[in-house]
Amino acid sequence: MPQSLEWLTDNGNCHIAKETRVFASALGFVVYITPARSPHSNGIAEAFVKTFKRGDVYLYDLPDPATVMARLPKWI
Incomplete structure (x- = not known):
């Protein structure tokens, strides 16, 4: 499934x-x-950002936020 x-x-x-x-x-x-200010939900979001940065942003040394956003659909 x-x-x-x-x-x-x-x-x-x-x-x-x-x-x-x-x-x-x-x-x-x-x-x-x-829920607003939920530590659990915030932890999930922070973990995603950390994984994304480590896996793509830093690996490819992307020059600016626009380039990062353009690559996001390929990463997901």
């Missing part, structure tokens, strides 16, 4: 807006709202 991609977000207005949820769903994400 394929694993779904999860979009974890807190209850911030920009994150729970209908347009954001529709956009995330269109990309194939399952949207989950997490």
Whole structure:
């Protein structure tokens, strides 16, 4: 069974807006709202960023944030 991609977000207005949820769903994400300031959810996000940086950003010495963002779909 394929694993779904999860979009974890807190209850911030920009994150729970209908347009954001529709956009995330269109990309194939399952949207989950997490408690604000949740140490567990924050730990998951921090672990992803650390893994992403170690696995791609530093490995390829990317010159700027725009290049990093352009490569993100290839990494996922």
